[in-house]
Amino acid sequence: MLRKLVSHWYLFIVFGFILSAGLVFFLCGEKSIIAVHDNLDLFIPQFQMMKNTGTFWRHGVDVPFLGGISRDTLPAEFSLYTMLYMILPAYPAYIAGYLLKIVIALLSCIWLAGDVLGEGYERYKPLVYLSGLAYGILNVFPAFGIPFASIPLAVYLLRKIYREPGIRWYAALFFYPFLSYFSYFGLFILAYMAAAFIWLWAKDRKFPGRILAAVIVLAAGCVVCEYRLFGTMLLGDEVTIRTTMEAGSFTAGEIVKTVGEVFAKGMFHAESVHTFLVLPVCVLYFFYLNFSYIRSRNIKGIFHDVYNLLALVLVFNSVVYGIYYWEGFGMLWRHCARRLPGGSLTGRYFSARLSGMPLSSLR
Structure with missing residues (x-):
């Protein structure tokens, strides 16, 4: 029994960190001192305003942010991080988002490593777990923590589709945007998938229809999960302050x-x-x-x-x-x-x- 525990030493580090972090936040509560990220982390005030005004799911309404802006310009409701703030008060939602980021990064890295390493996975298991933990605790913009942490999951799903296609993998890829964020991640994931389509076509000398289907499925998932964003971009006439900025060279x-x-x-x-x-x-x-x-x-x-x-x-x-x-x-x-x-x-x-x-x- 002792030998088995010693052989799984890396689990004590991984789960010890997660439990310790959660315990610190629980004991300190809202007196916790949390570093401020990028523009006072503007997403959290937006979430709170939508909660106060009951506009998470509403259409054709304004939110009292910066003097009043359309609800459609704020984060999508079909997002795990957004839903945390729908369900929980701001502080518990913030902490839940942080801990979920670590767990999602850990699971994503474990699944991807298991798929890539195959039979050699057991040999590198400690390294996989510790790498997943290190990836999960990287300091990123809080609202983008879960999208960042889930990137290995996107790679894992794409590998599965390429090697052993099945409806479940396409379905999982369709719902992947629920964890992601199109403007900062989805756009580039789709671009790299399109590059993979071209690269594999040239390498294998065979039309990679599975990858093309994956691009279409993920793009459709992005449109569904962030329909407000696409509606504003493609059908709206919103004018941003950036249009007045001079572009230097x-x-x-x-x-x-x-x-x-x-x-x-x-x-x-x-x-x-x-x-x-x-x-x-x-x-x-x-x-x-x-x-x-x-x-x-x-x-x-x-x-x-x-x-x-x-x-x-x-x-x-x-x-x-x-x-x-x-x-x-x-x-x-x-x-x-x-x-x-x-x-x-x-x-x-x-x-x-x-x-x-x-x-x-x-x-």
């Missing part, structure tokens, strides 16, 4: 500097965690991994390794982020997204830098 040197900065520092609330924790760990493993290939004289393996391919995806994302500030590219984006007047690609792209769909994991 960086020089080549400034673009290169921006690419380097966003790769090394990330953005907003994630900067310190990204720069001093996530990036160093990833870079150290990058050198260890590739040195191992060189030492074993398997140079070809460097160019086929999933980790290296994902690193290239992140570099690509950073380059796109940088060249957005070049006037030519900015004009192209605004032309393609003319139904999103004032829409900022970079304001969303920072999320995509960590939500890049690992296309190579479909191999």
Whole structure:
């Protein structure tokens, strides 16, 4: 019995952290000191105002936020995080969202690792659990915590559809937007899925109909879960303050500097965690991994390794982020997204830098 407990030491760390965090919030209650995120975490006042005015599910009404704005411009009701604030008072909802973020990240990583590693899963089980915990406790914008934590789940579902298609996997993918958020995550997940469709078609020399169907199903799920957003974007005539903002143009040197900065520092609330924790760990493993290939004289393996391919995806994302500030590219984006007047690609792209769909994991 003791030996069995010792062999599952990683579970004590994982569940010990979750229970300890929950206990601290429970004991301190609303006297807890919670760090303020990005614009005073504007989602929480919005949720509270909708609760006070009973407008979560209503249509054609305004919410007394910033002098009165349409309910349709606020977060969707078909969202797990939104529903927490419908059901619970603000503080318990905030804490429930934080703890759920960790649990969802943990489960998503466990399911994805089990699918990727197969029979080798047991060997890496402690690493999988601890990696899932580390991923779940990363400091992100609270309202986007669950969408961020559930990204591995999207990859898992896509792998299942590609390898063993079934109605249950398509159904799960359709309802996935209930955990996600289109503007900051869903848009880029769909874009990477479309890229996967093209890549797999070229690699397998066979039309990847399952992936195309997955793109359609997920897109439909996004429209259903966030119908207010799509109605406002595509059918409404809302004018945003961003349309009055002057779009500058960086020089080549400034673009290169921006690419380097966003790769090394990330953005907003994630900067310190990204720069001093996530990036160093990833870079150290990058050198260890590739040195191992060189030492074993398997140079070809460097160019086929999933980790290296994902690193290239992140570099690509950073380059796109940088060249957005070049006037030519900015004009192209605004032309393609003319139904999103004032829409900022970079304001969303920072999320995509960590939500890049690992296309190579479909191999």
